[in-house]
Amino acid sequence: MSDFDTQPPSTDAVPADARQWGLFAHLSALIGLIIPFGNVLGPLIIWQVKKAEMPFVDDQGKEALNFQITVAIAMLICIVLSFVLIGLLLLPIVGIAALVFTIIGGIKANEGQYYRYPFALRLIK
Template sequence: MVAHLASLAGLIIPLGNIVGPLVVWLIKKDTMPFVDDQGKEALNFNITVFIAALVSGVLTLVLIGILMLLVVGLGWLILTIIAALKANEGTAYRYPFTLRLIK
C-alpha cells in the first residue's frame, strides 16, 4: 500500500511520483515478495503516467493536450487510490494500460 501511496509525493515534489515507489521498492523488494510485486507495479504505472503527461504536454500546442492532461491526472489519482485500497486488502492489483518496463 505504501508503494502506491508514495506516488502521491508527485503532488509536492517534482518526479516524486516515480521516486516514491522506487524508494519503497528498493528498500523492501528482497524481504517482502508482495511489496516487490506491487512496488514494481506502482513504479511501472507511474513511469507510464509520466510518459503520457509528457506527450500531453507537447500536445497542448494543439490544444487537445489540455484535455489529455486532465484525463491523465484524474486517472492517475483514481487508479492510485484504488491500487492502494486493493493492496491494503492483500490483493495484488494490476493497473490498466501500463507499460511493464521493470520486470
C-alpha cells in the same frame, strides 16, 4: 453450492506489514503532487528498500513504479500536445485517472490483493 456461497480470498496469505508497505508503495506516488517526478521516486524508493524482504512489496512496488512511469510518459506527451490544444484536454483526464487508479491500487494492496493497473507499460519486470 452456488457462486454466492464462496468466500472472498483470505488476506492471511499476505502478512499485515507487507500489506501496509504495499499500500505505501502505491500511495507514495502522491508525493508527485508536491515534488516533480515524486510520483516515480516514491514507489522506486519503497520498492528498492523492501523488495528483498517482502515478495508482496516487490510485486506491488514494481507494479506501482511501472504505472507511474507510464503516467509520467503520458503527461510529457500531453504537455507536448498542448501546443496543438489537444493536450490541454488530455492533461486533466490523465491526472484524474492516475489519481483514481493509484488510490484503488493502494486499497487493493492493503487488502492483500495483487493489483494490476490497466494501461500500464510493464517496463520493469
